[in-house]
Amino acid sequence: MARRSVTHSPVWALAVIIALVCVGAGLVSGRPDTVALAAPFALLALAGRTTASREDTVIGITGDRRAQGTGRRLRLLLAPPRTDGVATVAVPPGLVATIMATPGCPPEALVLRSDEECPVLVDGPLSGEADVLSYGSIGFSPDLTAASAFRPTPPVRVSILAPVGPMLARPVSRRLAGMAGTHGSKRPGEGGELRSIAPLQPGDQRRRIDWRATARRSTDQDRLMVRRTFADAEASVFLVVDQGQDLPRSTSDWFEAGSSRLVPGSLHVARVAATRVAASYLSVGDRVGLDDLSGTRRALRSAAGARHLEQIRTRLAATSVIPRRRRRRDPVPPEGAVVVVFSAFLDPEPARLLRLWHAQGLVVAGVDCVPSLDRTEVTTTQARAVQLTLLRRRLLLDDLWRDGIPVLSGLSGEIGSGTDDSLETGFRLLERRAHRRVGQGSGPGAR
Incomplete structure (x- = not known):
């Protein structure tokens, strides 16, 4: 049950005092009319006494x-x-x-x-x-x-969940590990991409007989030719969000400790870009996992489906600034996964992980989540600090490009970056590069 308490106002106290004065004066003077004057004030005090607040x-x-x-x-x-x-x-x-x-x-x-x-x-x-x-x-x-x-x-x-946005191109790895999906792999099996034309062997299905190839290659009509294909597989994508910093658009806000204003920053860019990448792959049945660099939460395991997309959006919405701590081990992407790191690239840790996974043969890409900056420094010291921070960031990004690791811009029209969507352009180029490598590796002159 609710507990009741009584809190009196100054009006109630004044009514009690006047009632007591009237009663006392009437008793001392022996005048009943003076005592009767206290009745309205007594009723007012009684009403205030019995009015309880919950x-x-x-x-x-x-x-x-x-x-x-x-x-x-x-x-x-x-x-x-x-x-x-x-x-x-x-x-x-x-x-x-x-x-x-x-x-x-x-x-x-x-x-x-x-x-x-x-x-x-x-x-x-x-x-x-x-x-x-x-x-x-x-x-x-x-x-x-x-x-x-x-x-x-x-x-x-x-x-607030990040919007999904338009679908992106979907670059995939050359080492797909899934057993079914919409992408062609290098493993022989059931699929749509032609691998070779070969004579019929025990175990081949009748529907794979190529009658035109049989008429063309079997001159004596004594053997049947079948089509060999590459197996279709699903791609695996591993998203890594760096939540160590949240840089606002205005550089003067970088120096305000504990600012309570609702100012969008680099984490908002990371949420929108990660949601868009996840939705693009999940729309074709691929598997997507999510992890962060803070080391404070368990990674969201790779899965597929619309429900998993909502789980990713909810996890991204709960992402806030958490100081990075030393992890026992680095995040482990699935075998043959496409790894995308969303970061502001203010320190070498995201670049180190990109180089590590790139050396393991994975398809990796970085997404720069710093919004379009407004240089609003107040003092000369602040201006120099911003210049040094941006210079260090530029050197880190240039080193990644020299190592062959692409870093895309995660800006969208919501932050004021204009109409050019470099995230879509970058993923389209990555998809073409992946297809070109697959073609070079499976051609007749490949070793």
Whole structure:
């Protein structure tokens, strides 16, 4: 049961004092009319004494299903707690004063009736989890003689999934390990890509007989020719997100410790790019896994299907800045996987892992997640620090390109990078490069 408490206002205290003064003066002077003057004040004090405030929350924030926010705007509903349209708390008539504050803005006060609803528009993140509103409430009786204690509530936290976006090209490895799928492998078996024409052998299926090749090659019509094909296989993709930093677009925000503003940064670019890559491969039945460089959570195992895409989007939405700690071992991609690392490339660790997996023969690519920067440094020291950081980052990226490891830009139109989508262009080039290597390895002159 709800615990009840009584909180008196200054009006109640004044009514008690006046009633006591009237009673005392009437008794001393022996005048009943003076004692009768205390009756209204006594009733007022008694009403304030019997008006109890509940410790239950009399106001709450829920999502407004009747309207949707546009862009980064979220529409919330300030109303008494309800379950299936029925109030969960019997709120007595009165007034409720609510103090609300959003990140980076001063608090505001709102006074409503206890049974009244009010829509609230707040700014939300483009993706990820964030506290968008903090609030607390205090209730008053209808005559303002009694007030409840101020009750702060937990902040309103929202989780915004990154959009899927258009599909990308799908480069695959030359060493596919799956037993079924939509990609041609180098393993003989059931598939659609022609490997060779050979005489019929025991165990060959009749439907593989090529009658035209038989008429052309078997002059005596004493043997049948069959088509040998490469087996189809599914590709495996391993996504690695570097959540060690979240660089805002404005460089002056780099030097603000604990900034509470909802400013999109490099982690938002990583979420959008990783979601787009995962959706592109999962749409054709490939398997996608997800891991991060923080070493604090278990990797999301490789799987396929629409449900797995929602799991990846949910895991990416929960990604926040976590200082990188020393791992017991490096992430282990599946055999023959395509590895994509999403990072701001501010330190050598992502580049080291890309070189390691590239040396193992895997198809690797880096995605640069730094948004289009606005140089808004305030002091000369800040400007020099930004220049040195960007110079070091450029040297790391140039070294990767010299080692034959492509680094693509993860920017999209949401961050203000323009209409050019270099992520799509880069994956298309990777797909052509992978097909060219497969053709060179399976041609007649290959060794």
